[in-house]
Amino acid sequence: MRKLWAAHVSGAIVPGTAVLVVSPLLLNAQAVSAALRGRGVAAEPADWVEGVRRARQTLTDRDTVLMLHDLNDLGEVMAAQDLISHSQARFLVLTSRDEGPAWGALLAGGAAGMMPAGSSLDEVEAALVRTGEGLPVLVETRRSRLVREWFRWQDENDDLRRRLGTLSPRERDILARLSAGSSVKDIAAALGIAETTVRGHIKSLRRKLDAGSVLTAVAAAHRLGSLLLGVAGRPGASTEGRQHDESELVRH
Numbered sequence: 047m048r049k050l051w052a053a054h055v056s057g058a059i060v061p062g063t064a065v066l067v068v069s070p071l072l073l074n075a076q077a078v079s080a081a082l083r084g085r086g087v088a089a090e091p092a093d094w095v096e097g098v099r100r101a102r103q104t105l106t107d108r109d110t111v112l113m114l115h116d117l118n119d120l121g122e123v124m125a126a127q128d129l130i131s132h133s134q135a136r137f138l139v140l141t142s143r144d145e146g147p148a149w150g151a152l153l154a155g156g157a158a159g160m161m162p163a164g165s166s167l168d169e170v171e172a173a174l175v176r177t178g179e180g181l182p183v184l185v186e187t188r189r190s191r192l193v194r195e196w197f198r199w200q201d202e203n204d205d206l207r208r209r210l211g212t213l214s215p216r217e218r219d220i221l222a223r224l225s226a227g228s229s230v231k232d233i234a235a236a237l238g239i240a241e242t243t244v245r246g247h248i249k250s251l252r253r254k255l256d257a258g259s260v261l262t263a264v265a266a267a268h269r270l271g272s273l274l275l276g277v278a279g280r281p282g283a284s285t286e287g288r289q290h291d292e293s294e295l296v297r298h
Contacts, residue, residue, distance in 0.1 A: 065089040065174060066105065066135070068097030069114035078114060081167055087174070098129055105135035110178050112170070114163070117143040117152075127155035138177045140165060150196030159183020160192070206266055209255050217251040220244060224260060225267045 065082060067089055069075040075091035082089035089112075092100060101111055111133070117123050130137045130152055139152055142163040149160040158177040161170065173183045182189065213221065223233050230248070234241040248260060257263035 064108075065110045065112050066097065066100060067091045067112045067114065068094065068101070070094045070116075071114075074114050078112065078170075082112075082171075082174075085167075085171060087171075101129055101133040101135055105133060107134045107136070109135040110174060111135045111137045112174065113137055113139045113157075115139065115141055116163075117141050117148050123148045123151050127151050130157050131155040136177050136180070138170075138173055138183065140170065145192070147192075147196045147199035150192035150194070150199075153184075153189055154193045154196055203270065206255075206270060210266070210270065212254045213251055214247075217247050217254070220247050221251055221263060221267050224248070225264045 065079075065087055067075045067079045067082070069078075069091075070093070072091060072093040075093065075097075079089040079091040097111070097113075105111065113126065113130075115122065115126055117126060126139070130139075137152075137157045138159050138161065139157050140161050140163050141148070143149070145160070145162070152160060158180075159173055159182070161173060161183070165173075176183050184192075210218075219237075220233055223236070228236070230241050230244050234244045237244070248263075252258075252260065252263055255263050255266055257266060
């Protein structure tokens with residue numbers, strides 16, 4: 047989000063416009079608030095906890111919230127959506143997350159608009175004016191497409207959860223270990239079973255998940271993340287130094 051934080055301050059916005067700038071990183075909120083105040087905007091920074099409290103308890107439908115959030119994972123997306131849907135204020139969201147389902151989630155929750163973090167301060171100012179006036183920030187076709195992407199993503203996740211639910215405890219354990227970077231040999235040694243047995247479980251879980259390869263099955267596990275809880279290894283861990291032998295994975 048560096049481009050916005052360091053953006054050149056010029057131009058003007060509607061005097062007296064009140065904006066609460068909320069971010070998990072208070073320094074970002076403070077930097078943007080200072081830039082907006084230089085344009086005559088009554089902007090005030092808040093960290094996430096304080097921003098949530100105020101947005102839920104004190105702001106009205108005449109107030110505007112500028113949310114600065116990277117939306118790194120599903121949990122952060124859902125938390126942001128929940129805040130927007132339970133506040134009377136109008137929300138404009140700037141994020142480094144690529145345009146896609148995550149944008150649609152916040153729009154479905156009631157956000158007035160979504161913008162990339164690389165937007166200039168002039169672009170943010172114009173969007174804040176529209177948000178404050180109750181006007182759309184995105185054209186309707188684009189907004190509708192993003193919301194549809196979100197609902198389609200949810201449908202796909204529901205199907206994925208159903209498929210993952212058909213795995214046996216042993217298959218779930220092996221999939222979690224594969225997701226953490228363990229090889230077939232490592233898994234066999236850790237569980238005290240033969241490598242052929244491990245491969246048999248992998249073949250079964252691939253069939254249940256309708257996965258063309260182990261890499262596809264692992265991607266499914268990472269998408270939900272629930273399989274990795276309580277198992278050695280952590281979701282999202284770096285793959286450096288622990289890459290699978292792809293030829294070995296594909297033949298399972």
